[in-house]
Amino acid sequence: MNLGFIGLGLMGRPMVLNLRKAGFAVSVWARREASLTLVVAAGAVARGSIAEVAAASDLVFSCVPDAPQVAEVAQAVADGAREGLVYADMSTIAPAAAREIAADLKARGVIMLDAPVSGGEAGAIAGTLTLMVGGEQAAFDKALPAFQAMGQRVTRVGDSGAGQVAKACNQILTGVGVAAVAEALNFARMSGVDGARVREVLLGGLAASRVLDNHGQRMLDRNFKPGFKAWMHQKDMRIVMEEAHRLGLALPAAGATAQLFNALVGNGMGEEDSVAMLQLFETMSGGAA
Amino acid sequence: MNLGFIGLGLMGRPMVLNLRKAGFAVSVWARREASLTLVVAAGAVARGSIAEVAAASDLVFSCVPDAPQVAEVAQAVADGAREGLVYADMSTIAPAAAREIAADLKARGVIMLDAPVSGGEAGAIAGTLTLMVGGEQAAFDKALPAFQAMGQRVTRVGDSGAGQVAKACNQILTGVGVAAVAEALNFARMSGVDGARVREVLLGGLAASRVLDNHGQRMLDRNFKPGFKAWMHQKDMRIVMEEAHRLGLALPAAGATAQLFNALVGNGMGEEDSVAMLQLFETMSGGAA
Numbered sequence: 108m109n110l111g112f113i114g115l116g117l118m119g120r121p122m123v124l125n126l127r128k129a130g131f132a133v134s135v136w137a138r139r140e141a142s143l144t145l146v147v148a149a150g151a152v153a154r155g156s157i158a159e160v161a162a163a164s165d166l167v168f169s170c171v172p173d174a175p176q177v178a179e180v181a182q183a184v185a186d187g188a189r190e191g192l193v194y195a196d197m198s199t200i201a202p203a204a205a206r207e208i209a210a211d212l213k214a215r216g217v218i219m220l221d222a223p224v225s226g227g228e229a230g231a232i233a234g235t236l237t238l239m240v241g242g243e244q245a246a247f248d249k250a251l252p253a254f255q256a257m258g259q260r261v262t263r264v265g266d267s268g269a270g271q272v273a274k275a276c277n278q279i280l281t282g283v284g285v286a287a288v289a290e291a292l293n294f295a296r297m298s299g300v301d302g303a304r305v306r307e308v309l310l311g312g313l314a315a316s317r318v319l320d321n322h323g324q325r326m327l328d329r330n331f332k333p334g335f336k337a338w339m340h341q342k343d344m345r346i347v348m349e350e351a352h353r354l355g356l357a358l359p360a361a362g363a364t365a366q367l368f369n370a371l372v373g374n375g376m377g378e379e380d381s382v383a384m385l386q387l388f389e390t391m392s393g394g395a396a
Numbered sequence: 397m398n399l400g401f402i403g404l405g406l407m408g409r410p411m412v413l414n415l416r417k418a419g420f421a422v423s424v425w426a427r428r429e430a431s432l433t434l435v436v437a438a439g440a441v442a443r444g445s446i447a448e449v450a451a452a453s454d455l456v457f458s459c460v461p462d463a464p465q466v467a468e469v470a471q472a473v474a475d476g477a478r479e480g481l482v483y484a485d486m487s488t489i490a491p492a493a494a495r496e497i498a499a500d501l502k503a504r505g506v507i508m509l510d511a512p513v514s515g516g517e518a519g520a521i522a523g524t525l526t527l528m529v530g531g532e533q534a535a536f537d538k539a540l541p542a543f544q545a546m547g548q549r550v551t552r553v554g555d556s557g558a559g560q561v562a563k564a565c566n567q568i569l570t571g572v573g574v575a576a577v578a579e580a581l582n583f584a585r586m587s588g589v590d591g592a593r594v595r596e597v598l599l600g601g602l603a604a605s606r607v608l609d610n611h612g613q614r615m616l617d618r619n620f621k622p623g624f625k626a627w628m629h630q631k632d633m634r635i636v637m638e639e640a641h642r643l644g645l646a647l648p649a650a651g652a653t654a655q656l657f658n659a660l661v662g663n664g665m666g667e668e669d670s671v672a673m674l675q676l677f678e679t680m681s682g683g684a685a
Binding site: 202225265269275295297308315354357367391 | 491514515526528549551554561564565566568570573575576579581582583584586588589593596597598600601603605606607608636639640644645646647650651652653656677681
């Protein structure tokens with residue numbers, strides 16, 4: 108099976124390397140020459156356009172910033188595609204946008220899967236990403252071996268858009284989780300209590316979570332390096348809130364958290380990890396100790 | 397070592413039974429005869445007043461609803477206490493109130509520990525509670541064998557009040573966690589996606605938490621039986637928000653969650669488990685499917 112890959116950013120490049128490691132033939136295209144170097148050295152074949160990538164492929168992946176880029180890639184894929192090509196978009200975009208693009212492509216003979224990932228750059232490099240997939244079962248089955256070369260846990264959640272819904276739920280839980288852990292650790296500090304001990308005790312009970320464990324430790328270490336940049340989580344929370352608006356849904360905890368990500372980015376911490384949210388609370392409490 | 401125990405409610409009774417099982421002599425008092433039956437049958441000795449319990453004890457525990465009751469018990473304990481008695485209150489109250497009562501008692505020769513628990517009635521029965529303790533090390537060491545008969549994880553977090561601070565952090569994380577899981581599962585449902593699959597996928601990644609696992613499953617099973625009653629979590633969130641007000645701290649995610657607990661109790665679901673919060677979101681979304 109011949110693969111194509113569009114979007115050779117921080118996530119896309121290591122994903123292509125893992126596809127190559129698993130022995131897949133991969134065609135790529137990128138606007139910038141520099142994005143190609145690493146993957147071409149690993150045996151990927153550079154093509155002259157997205158349509159040429161599609162023409163050479165049975166299955167095309169993409170990993171780009173947001174819905175407008177996905178729509179653009181999708182049309183270019185359809186321009187070059189043979190009937191029945193599967194296009195799996197791994198970007199995080201709104202469920203409604205994913206469904207709309209999939210319906211457009213279907214009319215042009217291309218089957219689209221939405222397959223957003225979690226696990227960040229580290230997961231992309233290690234090949235341990237979680238993939239949440241929406242779309243037709245047959246297309247999922249076709250893409251599965253390639254998905255498994257990029258991720259550890261690959262699940263078809265449901266029909267078109269269901270992968271993006273699961274990803275939105277993931278961003279609600281991790282975003283609200285980071286806010287709650289930052290609030291709790293700042294509460295402990297302002298009460299004169301050692302946050303490290305509080306984290307340790309709470310990890311033994313119902314309050315235990317990967318966010319308290321992983322992000323909590325990074326807050327205590329004052330390690331605000333990404334990981335997952337705050338502006339990216341801000342973008343994901345925007346998607347969640349837009350979808351909530353469209354559906355007429357109240358999300359009070361996620362809504363408060365989306366506002367905190369706005370403040371985080373507004374305070375110049377967009378390029379830091381989400382755990383920098385602790386600093387936002389410290390600033391509001393008169394500065395760190 | 398002779399123990400006393402005040403507050404023979406849903407939590408207190410099984411705690412006394414576990415102290416008896418571990419072979420401790422326990423004096424008890426209760427306003428209502430019915431509260432005594434079970435523990436007296438297990439060998440606890442009923443006394444005529446709290447002061448009489450204190451007079452017969454080296455170490456007195458209490459587990460009552462809120463700070464006014466703790467203050468009342470504390471004074472009665474001091475009335476009967478010998479010099480150096482340790483009084484360990486296991487109720488959940490404000491850190492500031494715990495510190496104030498401890499300071500009052502110290503002036504009367506009684507050493508107080510704050511030792512709130514998490515794990516609920518099931519944990520009290522199984523002896524698997526988590527105990528978060530604040531106060532002097534020597535008093536903690538004295539109480540430790542008895543604490544270990546009631547709980548599995550017993551940690552001295554810091555000085556007076558530190559146990560209550562840790563418990564407040566616990567209630568922030570579990571309360572916000574329940575709200576976020578309810579928001580995510582309702583978001584999935586309103587998007588036409590199976591919440592059970594979403595929970596399963598997310599448990600494999602960074603969004604994993606005991607709340608998503610345990611409370612999420614109970615929401616999907618529509619099992620709203622306590623567990624931990626919504627009005628009790630509402631009370632604990634009130635303590636958190638009062639302490640935040642006193643300290644001049646912003647807790648946006650916890651604040652939104654406290655409002656949701658108000659609405660939950662206001663909608664007549666106070667006697668149900670916190671997971672009934674899912675129903676609140678369903679009501680706001682036009683009812684359950």
